[in-house]
Amino acid sequence: MTQKWLSVVGIGEDGLAGLSPIARSLVDRAEVLVGGDRHLAMLPTDERERLVWTSPLRDSIEAILHRQGQAVCVLASGDPMCYGIGVTLLRHIPLTEMTILPAPSTFSLACARLGWSLTEVETVSLCNRPPALLHAYLYPGARLLILSESQQTPAIVAALLTQRGFGNSSMTVLERLGGAYERHVVGTASTWSETNLANLNAIAVECVAHSGVTALPRTPGLPDDAYHHDGQLTKHEVRALTLSALAPMPGELLWDVGAGCGSIAIEWMRSHPRCRAIAIEKTRTQYIADNAAALGTPGLHIINGKAPDALQDLPQPNAIFIGGGATTDGMIETCWAALPQGGRLVANVVTIEGERLLFQWHEKLGGTFTRIAIQRAEPIGRFLGWRSLAPITQWAVVKP
Structure with missing residues (x-):
């Protein structure tokens, strides 16, 4: 041995x-x-x-x-x-x-002090990690336990909560848990002013939303207005269907090829804290970075480049989404070769040329071939009428 x-x-x-x-x-x-x-x-x-x-x-x-x-x-x-x-x-x-x-962990000690069930709280560390991670955990009634990086962390958390409409949330900073100098400081996010804190602290938050604040769900298909974009956005109905086809599992890696504003990669990562994604995009990387921070996925890896050349030497993905550039020479071949056995490939197109190409690949490799047509009711004078969005053709396949 x-x-x-x-x-x-x-x-x-x-x-x-x-x-x-x-x-x-x-x-x-x-x-x-x-x-x-x-x-x-x-x-x-x-x-x-x-x-x-x-x-x-x-x-x-x-x-x-x-x-x-x-x-x-x-x-x-x-x-x-x-x-x-x-x-x-x-x-x-x-x-x-x-x-x-x-x-005993800080989380265990904090729950013992507060009378909280550890299995019913959201736990997150901000030690050497961006505070934007918290955006993914905010919803009315949530209980958060946060490992602080320093004595400044509580003020940063209070400001973030207030900015997102959770300023009425109660905060308890627990210093030096388990020691002779243990101390608890209680306050409210919107009025937090305590700065004389120990570097070794944890923050307990009971989230209370202001009236009218709408929390974002963790299910796929966030509202379109949750994103900063220039029009190149996968609409929320199509996004939900696409994430369902991609079928994220905890710990898996997605390549979002032709990522646009990054919505597919972001919602893949929001599905579980251990899901990872790489967004490959040539022109809209700032939109992706802004959206990733605002929606709680600051760990999204962004590559400024054009596929398929930009796909070289990337970590092997478990799933690939091609949201733009499917008709680029070598695109599907490169993506298919990168997938392991059991890997998933989903491609969406809006053009006839793209549809023809995906049908050829469907005939060759199988999978599902789907036309997605969305109609939304919109005002026509004093009445409502149906307005059709551009239909999407989707090919989804699992590598045998």
């Missing part, structure tokens, strides 16, 4: 006193101790080697790897597997070489 040389020990604000006997033994027998200044300061002074986390973090990871064979102990805040260093280390070191002992 492989020797377990690395231990990752979760430690709370109560320091060594809060460790279990097993966790304490791993700390005591370690030859090398790794952690932040705050964690290492909890330990008694001795001659053992100590490594403080560096920026970039990869330098510290390399330093740990170079000490393989020695007894190395990494100290982590709370649960190392909850937005913690344990997740990062497992990308470089197999679990067979590690022992991971968690302490």
